[in-house]
Amino acid sequence: MSAWIEIGKIEDIPLRGARVLKTGNGDIAVFRSVDNRIFALQDQCPHRGGPLSQGLVHDWRVTCPLHGFVIELASGAAVEPDEGCAERYQVRIKGGVISLFLEAGLEKKARREKVTA
Amino acid sequence: MKQKLVVIGNGMAGMRTVEELLKLAPDLYDITVFGAEPHGNYNRILLSPVLAGEKTLDEIMLNDERWYDENGVTLHKGVEIIEIDRVNRQVKTANGIQAPYDRLLLALGSDPVILPVPGSDLSGVVAFRNIHDVEAMLEVAASRGANRSKAVIIGGGLLGLEAAQGLLKQGMDVSVIHLMDTLMELQLDDVAGAMLRRSLKERGIKFHMSAQTESILGAKSKKKRVTGVKLKDGSKIPADMVVMAVGIQPRKALAQKAGIHCERGIVVSDTMQTFDPTVYAVGECVQHRGRTYGLAAPLFEQAKVCANQLAQLGHGAYKGSVVSTRLKVTGIDLFSAGDFSDGEGCESMIFKDASRGVYKKIVLKNDRIQGAVFLGDAVDAPWCFQLMRDQVDVSANRNSLLFGRATLGNAGLGVENAVLAMSEQTEICGCNGVSKGDVIDAIMKKKLFTLDDVRAHTKASSSCGSCTGLVQQILAFTLGGDYSEAPAKKPLCKCTDFSHDELRKSITDNNLKTIPGVMSYMEWGTPDGCAMCRQALNYYLLCAWPEEYVDDGQSRFINERAHANIQQDGTYSVVPRTWGGLTNPQELKAVADCAERLGVPVKITGGQRLAIPFVKKEDLPEVWAELGKAGLISGYAYGKAVRSVKTCVGKGLCRFGTQDSLGFGIEMEKIFWGAWTPHKFKMGVSGCPRNCAESTIKDFGVIGVESGWELHVGGTCGVRVRVTDLLCKVASNEEVTEYAAAFLQLYREEGHYMERSSAWIERIGLSYVKGRIVEDAEGRKALSARFMRSQRFVQKDPWAERAGAVGDVKEYSPLKMEA
Numbered sequence: 001m002s003a004w005i006e007i008g009k010i011e012d013i014p015l016r017g018a019r020v021l022k023t024g025n026g027d028i029a030v031f032r033s034v035d036n037r038i039f040a041l042q043d044q045c046p047h048r049g050g051p052l053s054q055g056l057v058h059d060w061r062v063t064c065p066l067h068g069f070v071i072e073l074a075s076g077a078a079v080e081p082d083e084g085c086a087e088r089y090q091v092r093i094k095g096g097v098i099s100l101f102l103e104a105g106l107e108k109k110a111r112r113e114k115v116t117a
Numbered sequence: 118m119k120q121k122l123v124v125i126g127n128g129m130a131g132m133r134t135v136e137e138l139l140k141l142a143p144d145l146y147d148i149t150v151f152g153a154e155p156h157g158n159y160n161r162i163l164l165s166p167v168l169a170g171e172k173t174l175d176e177i178m179l180n181d182e183r184w185y186d187e188n189g190v191t192l193h194k195g196v197e198i199i200e201i202d203r204v205n206r207q208v209k210t211a212n213g214i215q216a217p218y219d220r221l222l223l224a225l226g227s228d229p230v231i232l233p234v235p236g237s238d239l240s241g242v243v244a245f246r247n248i249h250d251v252e253a254m255l256e257v258a259a260s261r262g263a264n265r266s267k268a269v270i271i272g273g274g275l276l277g278l279e280a281a282q283g284l285l286k287q288g289m290d291v292s293v294i295h296l297m298d299t300l301m302e303l304q305l306d307d308v309a310g311a312m313l314r315r316s317l318k319e320r321g322i323k324f325h326m327s328a329q330t331e332s333i334l335g336a337k338s339k340k341k342r343v344t345g346v347k348l349k350d351g352s353k354i355p356a357d358m359v360v361m362a363v364g365i366q367p368r369k370a371l372a373q374k375a376g377i378h379c380e381r382g383i384v385v386s387d388t389m390q391t392f393d394p395t396v397y398a399v400g401e402c403v404q405h406r407g408r409t410y411g412l413a414a415p416l417f418e419q420a421k422v423c424a425n426q427l428a429q430l431g432h433g434a435y436k437g438s439v440v441s442t443r444l445k446v447t448g449i450d451l452f453s454a455g456d457f458s459d460g461e462g463c464e465s466m467i468f469k470d471a472s473r474g475v476y477k478k479i480v481l482k483n484d485r486i487q488g489a490v491f492l493g494d495a496v497d498a499p500w501c502f503q504l505m506r507d508q509v510d511v512s513a514n515r516n517s518l519l520f521g522r523a524t525l526g527n528a529g530l531g532v533e534n535a536v537l538a539m540s541e542q543t544e545i546c547g548c549n550g551v552s553k554g555d556v557i558d559a560i561m562k563k564k565l566f567t568l569d570d571v572r573a574h575t576k577a578s579s580s581c582g583s584c585t586g587l588v589q590q591i592l593a594f595t596l597g598g599d600y601s602e603a604p605a606k607k608p609l610c611k612c613t614d615f616s617h618d619e620l621r622k623s624i625t626d627n628n629l630k631t632i633p634g635v636m637s638y639m640e641w642g643t644p645d646g647c648a649m650c651r652q653a654l655n656y657y658l659l660c661a662w663p664e665e666y667v668d669d670g671q672s673r674f675i676n677e678r679a680h681a682n683i684q685q686d687g688t689y690s691v692v693p694r695t696w697g698g699l700t701n702p703q704e705l706k707a708v709a710d711c712a713e714r715l716g717v718p719v720k721i722t723g724g725q726r727l728a729i730p731f732v733k734k735e736d737l738p739e740v741w742a743e744l745g746k747a748g749l750i751s752g753y754a755y756g757k758a759v760r761s762v763k764t765c766v767g768k769g770l771c772r773f774g775t776q777d778s779l780g781f782g783i784e785m786e787k788i789f790w791g792a793w794t795p796h797k798f799k800m801g802v803s804g805c806p807r808n809c810a811e812s813t814i815k816d817f818g819v820i821g822v823e824s825g826w827e828l829h830v831g832g833t834c835g836v837r838v839r840v841t842d843l844l845c846k847v848a849s850n851e852e853v854t855e856y857a858a859a860f861l862q863l864y865r866e867e868g869h870y871m872e873r874s875s876a877w878i879e880r881i882g883l884s885y886v887k888g889r890i891v892e893d894a895e896g897r898k899a900l901s902a903r904f905m906r907s908q909r910f911v912q913k914d915p916w917a918e919r920a921g922a923v924g925d926v927k928e929y930s931p932l933k934m935e936a
């Protein structure tokens with residue numbers, strides 16, 4: 001069973017930046033793009049596991065700090081010609097409050113959603 | 118309804134344009150392609166290795182029929198267009214079919230020139246342009262069985278020699294007839310031409326130089342097969358096949374007939390449009406700014422511009438190309454570019470070692486490379502070509518130019534790296550573990566042409582870049598040329614057409630003061646830039662407006678945003694400043710206590726400092742607070758900024774010392790710390806020429822002598838090693854400071870973001886730097902004053918500002934889940 005879990009307000013995430021959410025299932029990177037959209041990805045680059053939350057956010061993308069893979073925030077997919085995909089979490093915003101769709105009961109167990117796109 | 122784009126010519130230029138267009142605007146057009154050849158699009162350049170039996174036809178296909186299906190492009194192969202009806206906007210095929218267009222793209226290529234001599238229409242006389250020609254040649258080569266059949270090639274240019282080599286490898290008896298007395302006279306001087314002829318002769322190719330073809334002889338039988346070639350001097354050369362390789366001419370007849378303005382080729386503007394703005398043209402059929410091209414390099418740039426225009430993005434202009442040639446004959450390393458004739462005002466530098474078969478010639482004009490020929494050893498050709506295209510002032514290193522990069526203090530990239538001799542398994546890119554075989558594989562399988570392509574696909578040369586030359590070499594060998602775009606007008610990144618210099622100038626000229634401001638004024642191609650341009654613009658703005666620019670942390674690399682170095686495992690390392698490498702028990706205690714509390718080791722760095730590794734990000738502010746109590750501040754070991762000033766002990770302690778290097782080094786670090794620079798900037802101060810602080814591999818190095826100080830600039834010791842150039846000698850400490858500040862400011866103002874001072878000096882030339890810093894006292898004082906002024910705004914310890922809980926907590930603390 002999964003549920004929407006509140007993790008904070010939009011302003012808690014720096015504009016064109018990210019914050020980390022610690023869970024029992026590893027870190028989740030929560031991004032805020034220049035147009036105030038919120039995205040959530042597993043904080044692990046498909047290349048060699050670099051922390052995407054520490055990358056540079058541009059448009060709806062982030063550049064990994066370790067070796068420069070560019071990842072689409074909406075899908076988690078690496079931009080061509082790089083290959084691979086970071087896991088993606090569903091995000092909901094209500095009254096400026098961000099919720100992620102995570103496994104309920106065990107807030108610390110995050111539900112992983114494999115992206116097929 | 119979608120607009121209709123019709124492409125005539127299913128060759129390299131046409132399809133490259135279509136590919137670029139599909140990337141930019143996949144749904145804008147219904148695309149129909151007409152190609153006279155009965156194939157998909159293949160890599161024409163590689164017909165030579167196919168002829169030589171080194172590659173198969175399948176291997177050289179660029180777009181097979183599946184590709185057209187998958188991309189929704191309609192291909193009519195084996196169909197020739199014979200008429201363009203511009204009034205009704207339609208094209209007609211040979212069998213009367215008509216196709217309407219809204220926009221038309223001509224990519225017709227060129228026709229081989231057939232000498233108008235008697236017998237040129239005999240069977241067995243072929244050109245060397247397409248698959249059909251290659252198949253015809255291979256058929257003759259195979260026909261005679263044990264008797265070696267004879268091939269005569271008319272024309273000793275690039276194409277003729279590649280044909281000769283291919284047919285020789287197919288077991289034929291090969292003769293080359295050349296009108297001039299020098300082979301490839303457009304690309305080689307007499308000496309190189311003669312050396313090349315000798316090595317081809319050793320392989321078994323016969324030559325008839327300064328020979329004019331009078332007629333081609335044929336059998337009396339009905340089949341009218343060729344039997345030989347008769348020269349003007351009366352001699353006859355027997356032949357079972359004659360290959361005409363005397364040149365090409367742009368295909369323009371179709372356009373001309375439709376009333377489109379043509380001269381030597383179809384005339385196009387910088388937007389790749391013909392005189393009819395609905396008709397575009399690219400590739401060998403065009404004439405641009407009076408020039409026609411017979412090589413593939415220009416078509417990549419043309420295709421990009423043309424696709425941009427077709428996609429109605431309206432930016433991008435083609436300004437012409439600088440081309441280079443490589444002979445794709447296995448085992449012969451030959452490169453040629455530019456104008457290498459000894460014209461007026463030119464100086465040639467020549468290196469010749471006949472017994473090794475090595476010849477190098479570089480022609481300079483106004484201290485800039487005009488042309489170059491490399492035979493036998495072309496390892497440094499890409500580098501030389503780049504200096505030529507960038508029009509770099511090479512006066513400072515002209516004495517070593519012919520000996521290549523290796524002798525410019527670039528140890529580790531020596532000649533022993535000659536790519537030809539390497540096995541497929543040899544590792545090319547040490548950073549990313551890419552072998553020579555991997556690079557060749559990617560070039561062939563993924564159809565790559567440029568250095569950028571190879572970087573993107575294999576990551577080779579994308580990290581430290583020290584293997585760039587090798588990758589370029591492999592590309593050149595595999596594809597026979599340098600297809601990278603002319604770097605002189607290289608845009609900052611893919612988001613813009615403007616170069617670093619143009620953007621910096623615009624920032625000051627137009628009073629642009631924010632990143633979004635620059636992006637909107639300069640019509641950025643992306644809404645929010647990319648990692649490259651955001652960092653560069655942030656730096657350029659910071660440098661231009663030190664007193665007012667508000668640093669944009671989100672446009673900085675994580676290290677500079679978090680003020681610590683990110684490590685492989687996502688933790689950070691913390692390096693406080695130890696002024697001039699001098700520390701004391703109190704500071705050591707603070708570091709030790711901190712490491713003990715965190716349970717981590719302490720590393721002594723190369724810059725004479727102490728690093729605390731494995732610090733979690735959320736612990737950083739606390740660590741800084743702790744270190745701050747002992748007076749320690751950020752060492753900027755993470756930034757593109759002034760790093761440490763390395764010192765030796767100097768006169769106070771050392772028996773050789775002539776100057777107080779330690780004391781002065783500390784003083785220097787206190788003056789210079791905190792400055793942001795295009796790339797990291799290291800300094801060193803040694804007390805005497807024994808140079809224990811290694812000043813001669815620093816960006817700015819100072820060496821004490823009896824009479825004062827020597828100032829050295831542009832050194833580096835990392836992926837490449839470059840020894841500094843001596844800037845000048847000065848007498849007093851005050852002068853050192855002034856010169857150093859002026860040098861730093863010049864580099865800050867004119868270096869490209871991510872360009873080390875060593876690369877910057879190689880780009881602009883040492884004499885320029887001397888002119889600005891040493892010879893122009895007033896200019897130097899002004900530069901130095903600008904530097905000192907900007908220091909007033911940046912010398913604030915970023916750690917103190919963020920220590921404890923104050924400052925930008927969000928950057929360091931994780932989010933909490935509210936169940």
Ligand SMILES: Cc1cc2nc3c(=O)[nH]c(=O)nc-3n(C[C@H](O)[C@H](O)[C@H](O)COP(=O)(O)OP(=O)(O)OC[C@H]3O[C@@H](n4cnc5c(N)ncnc54)[C@H](O)[C@@H]3O)c2cc1C
Nearest residue numbers: 126128129130152153161197198225226400401412413597
């Ligand atoms: C053997 C060989 C070796 C080469 N080696 C090198 C090298 O090492 N380095 C280098 O840079 N360049 C090399 N080149 C040159 C390079 O291949 C050309 O510059 C490049 O192919 C030009 O591309 P294009 O699209 O303009 O012309 P093409 O590739 O020739 O394409 C034109 C196409 O249009 C078709 N066409 C023409 N008219 C019509 C019509 N009316 N209707 C329908 N179709 C039509 C033609 O049949 C042809 O298929 C070599 C060329 C050859 C032949």
Ligand code: SF4
Nearest residue numbers: 765771774804805809
């Ligand atoms: S550089 Fe000269 S002064 Fe400095 S430690 Fe070495 S020998 Fe002594």
Ligand code: FES
Nearest residue numbers: 045047048050064
């Ligand atoms: S770990 Fe992200 S690019 Fe290598």
